[in-house]
Amino acid sequence: MSRGRPLALATTAAVCALVATVAAPAGPERPARTARDRVTTVAAEAPAAPVTCTDPEASLRPGDAADGPAVRRIKSRGRLIAGVDQDSFRWGYRNPSTGELSGFDIDLTRAIAKDILGDADKVTFLAIPTSQRIPALEKGKVDLIARTMSITCDRIRQVAFSTAYFVAGQQILAPRGSSVTAFDDSLTGKKVCAAKGATAESKLRDQPHGARLVTVPNQLDCLVRLQLGQVDAVLTDNALGAGLAAQDPSVELVGKPFTTDPYGVAMNLRDVDLVRRVNKVLDDYRGGGDNSPWMRAYTKWLAADLKGITAPPVPKYRD
Numbered sequence: 001m002s003r004g005r006p007l008a009l010a011t012t013a014a015v016c017a018l019v020a021t022v023a024a025p026a027g028p029e030r031p032a033r034t035a036r037d038r039v040t041t042v043a044a045e046a047p048a049a050p051v052t053c054t055d056p057e058a059s060l061r062p063g064d065a066a067d068g069p070a071v072r073r074i075k076s077r078g079r080l081i082a083g084v085d086q087d088s089f090r091w092g093y094r095n096p097s098t099g100e101l102s103g104f105d106i107d108l109t110r111a112i113a114k115d116i117l118g119d120a121d122k123v124t125f126l127a128i129p130t131s132q133r134i135p136a137l138e139k140g141k142v143d144l145i146a147r148t149m150s151i152t153c154d155r156i157r158q159v160a161f162s163t164a165y166f167v168a169g170q171q172i173l174a175p176r177g178s179s180v181t182a183f184d185d186s187l188t189g190k191k192v193c194a195a196k197g198a199t200a201e202s203k204l205r206d207q208p209h210g211a212r213l214v215t216v217p218n219q220l221d222c223l224v225r226l227q228l229g230q231v232d233a234v235l236t237d238n239a240l241g242a243g244l245a246a247q248d249p250s251v252e253l254v255g256k257p258f259t260t261d262p263y264g265v266a267m268n269l270r271d272v273d274l275v276r277r278v279n280k281v282l283d284d285y286r287g288g289g290d291n292s293p294w295m296r297a298y299t300k301w302l303a304a305d306l307k308g309i310t311a312p313p314v315p316k317y318r319d
Contacts, residue, residue, distance in 0.1 A: 057151055057262050062280035068277075082143065083125075084105055086127045088148060091240065108146055109125070126142055130196060137267065138268070151164060151262045162265040168237040169258065180254065193234045194216075
């Protein structure tokens, strides 16, 4: 299946993403990593994982103004180290005109850096593949992950999450006119692509509907496979799928979202003070009604493809 120019654009972006992920931190500034840059954790409170999982969205309440060990670590370093995407259109992608990272997740990360360090530019972005989000936190490569990461019961045993800053849902992306019409038996005998380590991969393994699962490092790689005719459909968050469809109008989201997937900022389980600080930032980010930073970011990045959202998610707390 040939789709002309969109294929070239998507393929180029995928190659650039791979090179940047392996070669260097992503972002306008690329300082050399040193031993001082490596993230270390000191337990000031009990780890942030709940004992049971009745509501994975429920996070820790915003803390007071006192800095804990994780926030002091970031201030001592002078930069926030954030794991992000750079090939998810509208969320975290490299602007072809400027070469800089842009998107909803990037703006949110800069807001966190500004709150902690007083400067939105004091952040080092590291491009992290979907499957490496949790290992990057566990190995101390980043302070946090802001990368369309769904909050799930499985994940909160491994990493801590902020309150939800967006709610997506799993949906099928397919070529226009395809016999694939939803996440149902129309997938029987089809090859369906999902990013390795994503919620979509788990869902397809649990409910394959007769499909053959094909995994790739990132969602954009799925679009390339779809354009090349190597897969018949893609399963991904509708928030990401809308961005893929915006890059190639010959594909579309079909059926309806069939899950509820809240996105959260992920952190190391022991960085309890950072979780509380990020939740404070999110409270401020949501505040202000139609003129809140959250609504301005939604209007700027997402409203064209994800219409009808009138407010950010309401935060949930467990303490």
